[in-house]
Amino acid sequence: MLIRTAVIDDESVQREYLLSLLKKWEETAINTLSIHQFDSAEAFMFEYEEDRRYDMLFIDIQMKGMNGIDMAKKIRQHDDLVNIVFITAYPDFMQSGYDVNALHYLIKPINDKKLFEIMDKVSAKMSGTVKPVLIRTKQNILMKIDPDSIIYIEADAHDTKICTKSGMIYAKESITDMAGMLGDGFFRCQRSFIVNLKYIKYITRKEIVLDDNRLIPISRNLYDKANRAFISYFKGGMDE
Numbered sequence: 001m002l003i004r005t006a007v008i009d010d011e012s013v014q015r016e017y018l019l020s021l022l023k024k025w026e027e028t029a030i031n032t033l034s035i036h037q038f039d040s041a042e043a044f045m046f047e048y049e050e051d052r053r054y055d056m057l058f059i060d061i062q063m064k065g066m067n068g069i070d071m072a073k074k075i076r077q078h079d080d081l082v083n084i085v086f087i088t089a090y091p092d093f094m095q096s097g098y099d100v101n102a103l104h105y106l107i108k109p110i111n112d113k114k115l116f117e118i119m120d121k122v123s124a125k126m127s128g129t130v131k132p133v134l135i136r137t138k139q140n141i142l143m144k145i146d147p148d149s150i151i152y153i154e155a156d157a158h159d160t161k162i163c164t165k166s167g168m169i170y171a172k173e174s175i176t177d178m179a180g181m182l183g184d185g186f187f188r189c190q191r192s193f194i195v196n197l198k199y200i201k202y203i204t205r206k207e208i209v210l211d212d213n214r215l216i217p218i219s220r221n222l223y224d225k226a227n228r229a230f231i232s233y234f235k236g237g238m239d240e
Helices: 012-028 041-048 068-076 091-100 112-126 175-181 220-235
Strands: 002-008 032-038 056-060 083-088 104-107 133-136 142-145 150-156 159-164 167-171 186-190 193-196 200-203 207-210 215-217
Touching: 002 012, 002 041, 002 112, 012 032, 012 112, 032 041, 041 068, 056 068, 068 083, 068 091, 083 112, 104 112, 133 167, 133 175, 150 175, 159 175, 175 186, 175 193, 186 215, 186 220, 193 215, 200 220
Parallel strands: 002 032, 002 056, 056 083, 083 104
Antiparallel strands: 133 142, 150 159, 150 193, 159 167, 186 193, 200 207, 207 215
C-alpha cells in the first residue's frame, strides 16, 4: 500500500532530516511512501487545492507566513480523515492540536523510535477495512469523514449535524441517508439521532450518556435493543 505523505517545514535541514528517517522506516515496512516536500503552508495549500489525495501530513507549527495550526484548520474544513502530525520545538503548542484532531506531536529533535511508532500506527490503520464516509457539506463541498471520528449525528430539518472529534460538520444528507452509509458500530437511538457505540459511557431509560457526559435522547422502546448493541459491541461484534 502506498502512503501519500507531505512534509511541510520552512527549514530545509529539518525537512531533509525527517525525510531520511521516513526512508529508514520504509526500508523495513510493508507499505511504501510517496513523499512531497513544501517549504511553507502557502505552498502546500496551493497544491492541495488541486490534489487532496494525502494520507499523512507532517506539519511544522512555527513557520513564516501561515503557521501550522491555521493550516491544519483549513485542511480540516475539507478532510477529516488525513493523519496530521505536528512538529515543534515547543511543547506549549500541543494543546492546539486537539482542535484539529492531530494524531500526534513530534518534539524537535525528532526521535526516530517515536516516529516509527507513529508510522506503524498509520500503516495498521490504513490496512484496515473501514472506509471513509463521503458527504456533501452545506457549503456544497464534497468531504470524506473517518467513521471512527463520528461521535453522533443529529437530524437538522432535511439535513444533518455530524459531531466529530474535530468539530461539527453540517451535511446535506438526511439522517436516513447517513444511517445507510454507516456500518456496524452505530445505533439509531431515536428518529433524530445516531450514536457511535464507541463513545457511549452508559445508557438509561431516557438518554444515552457519552464519554464527555453529553446527553443523547433515546426512544423508550429502543432501550433494550440499545443495551444489547452496546454490550455486544464491546464484546467484539454487533448483535441486534
